[in-house]
Amino acid sequence: MVEQHTCVRNFRSANLMDPTWIARQFLKEMIRKPNLKCKEMQAIIQSRFHCKVSWSKCYRAKCRAISLIDGKLSDHYAKAIKEGWKVGCRRVIGLDESFLKGQCKCELLTAIGRDANNHVYPIAWAVVEIENKPNWQWFLELLHDDMELQGGLDLCVISDQHKGLLEAVKVVLPRVEHRQCARHVYANFRKVFSGIEFKNMFWTFAKSIVEGDFKFNMEKIKEVNPAAYDHLMAREP
Structure with missing residues (x-):
């Protein structure tokens, strides 16, 4: 082995830095700072590795890093x-x-x-x-x-x-x-029976939890306006 070297590293060449390699180097930074800009990535690479990379390569690396963190869209659609x-x-x-x-x-x-x-x-x-x-x-x-x-x-x-x-x-x-859907039923109901009184009575019986409460609230509507009662009962409530 020749221990003494005379060759000098070319710091201007970044051909070995492909987007996939850069993406793996920036995973932690992307997790801490998801909105990391490509220009910031260029400055970090130049400071850390003494190499210059293009903006487009940083952009591709950023996209790959995001896909590694969040998962690919196709993986989301592949879920059962x-x-x-x-x-x-x-x-x-x-x-x-x-x-x-x-x-x-x-x-x-x-x-x-x-x-x-x-x-x-x-x-x-x-x-x-x-x-x-x-x-x-x-x-x-x-x-x-x-x-x-x-x-x-x-x-x-x-x-x-x-x-x-x-x-x-x-x-x-x-x-x-x-x-x-009660909202669609009410949209048709208020075309014939409008007003705040009918609105309040409608949503009162629509939110009835048990059948007894439903019948009790419907009787109130029947007392006020039998036609409104018949209109609602015809919709299979």
């Missing part, structure tokens, strides 16, 4: 959502749709569950051209087969009053207990 709902969630599924306002002017169909802490648990979603019975039936058939819902046995579904959805649920989940 279906198994999690079966094991740790209530037998309740909320069905709804919303309009997409970006470049895609379609509609989003969603199936949402509730976990043991009463938090939102996404189950399934799909983008369709329009909300109607065929699209809801297609969505529910896939959901039924994948989640093994057994026709809705021991299952509760909550939705708005969209006619296509109501009909699709009857076809795909004939054994389900189908409840309607």
Whole structure:
């Protein structure tokens, strides 16, 4: 072994520093300071390793470091959502749709569950051209087969009053207990019976915990306006 060296290290060359290597060096810094800027990374590398790296290389390294810390998006989608709902969630599924306002002017169909802490648990979603019975039936058939819902046995579904959805649920989940969203029921109710008095009475009976309280509060509405009572009872409360 020749102990005396005459070669000099080239501190200007950073070819051996690829983004993956840099990302591993900055894992602790990224955990402490998630908003670390690429220019700061360049200064740290120059001070620590006496090498100059480009801004773009630091940017790629930062993205890889974030993926190592948070995990890749594909890993999140690969998690067993279906198994999690079966094991740790209530037998309740909320069905709804919303309009997409970006470049895609379609509609989003969603199936949402509730976990043991009463938090939102996404189950399934799909983008369709329009909300109607065929699209809801297609969505529910896939959901039924994948989640093994057994026709809705021991299952509760909550939705708005969209006619296509109501009909699709009857076809795909004939054994389900189908409840309607109180907010949507009230939106239709106040078109005919408006005013603060009807509003307070509606939410009083809507929040009734037991059947006895429900009947007692409904009798109050019947005394004030029998037509309002008949309107609500016709919605299978």
